[in-house]
Amino acid sequence: MNTLVAEQESLRISPAISRTVLQHSCRFCSAPLDTFSNPLFEVATQRIVPACEKCASRFSRNDGRPFKLIPRETRALENFQMPDVSWQAFNLSAGVTFVFYSTAATALLSVCKMAAMTVESTVPREVWKAIVEANPALEEMRPDVEGFLIVHALDFKEYYIAPIDVCYNLVKPNAVPAARETEALIPA
Numbered sequence: 001m002n003t004l005v006a007e008q009e010s011l012r013i014s015p016a017i018s019r020t021v022l023q024h025s026c027r028f029c030s031a032p033l034d035t036f037s038n039p040l041f042e043v044a045t046q047r048i049v050p051a052c053e054k055c056a057s058r059f060s061r062n063d064g065r066p067f068k069l070i071p072r073e074t075r076a077l078e079n080f081q082m083p084d085v086s087w088q089a090f091n092l093s094a095g096v097t098f099v100f101y102s103t104a105a106t107a108l109l110s111v112c113k114m115a116a117m118t119v120e121s122t123v124p125r126e127v128w129k130a131i132v133e134a135n136p137a138l139e140e141m142r143p144d145v146e147g148f149l150i151v152h153a154l155d156f157k158e159y160y161i162a163p164i165d166v167c168y169n170l171v172k173p174n175a176v177p178a179a180r181e182t183e184a185l186i187p188a
Contacts, residue, residue, distance in 0.1 A: 070145045
């Protein structure tokens, strides 16, 4: 299990779930922060770190620097095509899963909630290639900072490209996103 999964409880706060972060300060200049609106992803440690707007703006290009600015927008993928065979290739049951490219691991990883734990596994390249060919919007997904979010229940399936902190928040063992409750957790 990577560092990001192990440390999600202490560092990950989705603006959709909690708009206010108490007693946090910018990692770079120590300015006090009352919101977690400019999270950065530290590539080497795979951790989410808080930053003030001024310091976060230095990393807006995501060009190989040690930190990447996590985008705040979530994009619904309308008319998304993912046959059950592809879902089964992830070797997962119904629920919430996300897939992202980890530069540190140099691999495409899937993360899901199973029982009382978060499970991470590598996505087979041929499965991912087939999904992307059917859904070119996935080519726009930014490594490390965005995830392909899959909400899969018996009566519906929804797909998004979402900020990595939102993705991790939805698969935390204590999260309870069932059916349409995810709409409240995913920022518009």
